[in-house]
Amino acid sequence: MAAPAGKNRVLVAMSGGVDSSVAAARLCDAGHDVVGVTLHLWDYPDDGVKGRCCAPEDQHDARRVTDTLGIPHYTFDRRALFQEHVVAPFVDAYLEGRTPSPCVSCNRSVKIRELFALADRLGAESIATGHYARVERDASGVARLHRGRDRHKDQSYFLHMLRAHELSRLILPLGDATKEEVRAEAIARRLPGATKGESQELCFIPSGRYDAFVAERAVDRVRPGPILDGDGRVVGAHQGVHAFTVGQRKGLGVALGRPAFVVGLDASSATVKLGDEADLHAGGAEIVDTVWDDDVSFPLVADVRVRARHEAAPAIVERRRDASGAWSFVVSFVSPVRAVSPGQVAVAYRGDRVLGGGTIRAALPVSAMAASAAAVPTQAAEVAP
Structure with a gap:
């Protein structure tokens, strides 16, 4: 299935929400050959709960939007993959006393991975999503991930694991927009679902009751x-x-x-x-399962976020061998950071640029803060030329 001559085919992830709808519309305006794709990830009870992403009504809305834009739309069943890579690890993590980041797992192991595979099948050069983040080329022409302009909606944290060759095929049409601008644009374009609310909970736990969800699926392990x-x-x-x-x-x-x-x-x-409150503060974190940009070297001076809504804190990231001889990375903060939770993801930034990150294996005590961390604010990040 080849793209029409002279046109760049783009596979756009369609959730039925305002963001992906406007992203698709902007791609059409830019002259791309746009194909809408929705991944069916989870079966939902008919409980009347709204405001969740990837729900059945959202799949219907995605089709309505593509019909309005005059582009093809396909839905692919990826429920088994979602269960294997997101739901089962989510349950395991909570049973093990960790706090997982399922949206990172979903983007890494399901959504982005599958979109690239589908793009290859459908003859698309690029994929696109409605994430609020930016892809920019450095002086050497290599694609790098950056924060979105809207700091309140920035979603670069959830895409930190993407490598340069993947970023080179990723289009993020909303990276320079604010949520308010996108909402107003959807209304002005009269796109279906333009006034629908934000998704507030995990798509597979619309009630927000994580404890009940885990207990129901692991009754013999609680x-x-x-x-x-x-x-x-x-x-x-x-x-x-x-x-x-x-x-x-x-x-x-x-x-x-x-x-x-x-x-x-x-x-x-x-x-x-x-x-007490003071006992919540950590001096650092050990992180594993890391992904770093190919021009990053260590020790790395950076600002590190330890959860999606955390304002990044100045730190030094060092590479070390753990007790088993395997490589791990240690983050040492300049000042103690509250509630560093095993299972969450730590992501390093230099300005707006994402440098990489990994999963937090353990929080480290305040006494573990490196003495050299005091110099972090005056140093430049160790990023190789």
Whole structure:
């Protein structure tokens, strides 16, 4: 299936939402041969819950948008892949006391991967999504990932794992736009679904009840255990560590007469550890399963985000061997960072540019902060020419 002569075929991911709809419309305006693709990832109950991405009504809206734009639209079943690479690891992570980042896993192992494979099948040179991020070429012409102009909507964090050869085929039409501009454009174009709300929860847990979702799928693996205070005393009991995350304050099931936070989870002993606000601060993080740009060298001076809504903190990233002899990376912050959670993703930036990142294996104590970290604000990142 080849593109018409003289035209660049672009496969655009269509979720039925405002962002992907405007992205597709802009690609059509630019003269591309646009093909809309929707991935069917999950089966949803008929519970009336709205505001979730990838739901059945969104697939219908995606088709309405492509009909309005006059472009072809295809839906592909990827439910088994989504279950294997997103849902099952999500359940496992919570049972192991980690807080996963399923949207990163979905982009890495399902959405982006499948879009490139489908693009090859359908004769498309490029793929496009409605992410708020930018792809820019450096002085050597190599494609690099950058933050989106709209800092409140920036989604570069979720795409940090993409390599230069993948970025060279990725088009992000909304990278220089704000959400308000995109919404107004969708309304002005009279695109179907232009006024629909934002997706607020994970697509496969529209209720937001992660604990119930995990318990339902792992009933024979859930273990009750003790809740300990900062002195190691038993102050309560719980029905499973999957119901807690580091930094959590509400819904602990205990009253200590003072504010208490989850500061640690030990799945091996099924223990939830509570502490004060100060106990939540970490001096660094060990990260694994990393992906770095090919021009990055270490030690690396960068700003590091430890979760999607975290304002990046100055740090030094160093390469080290762990106890098993395998390579891992250690992030040392200039100042302590709150609620560094195993399972989340740490992403390094230099200005607006994404340098890479990986999964947090462990938070490190404040005492682990490198003495040299104090010089970070005055140094330039170690990025090889």
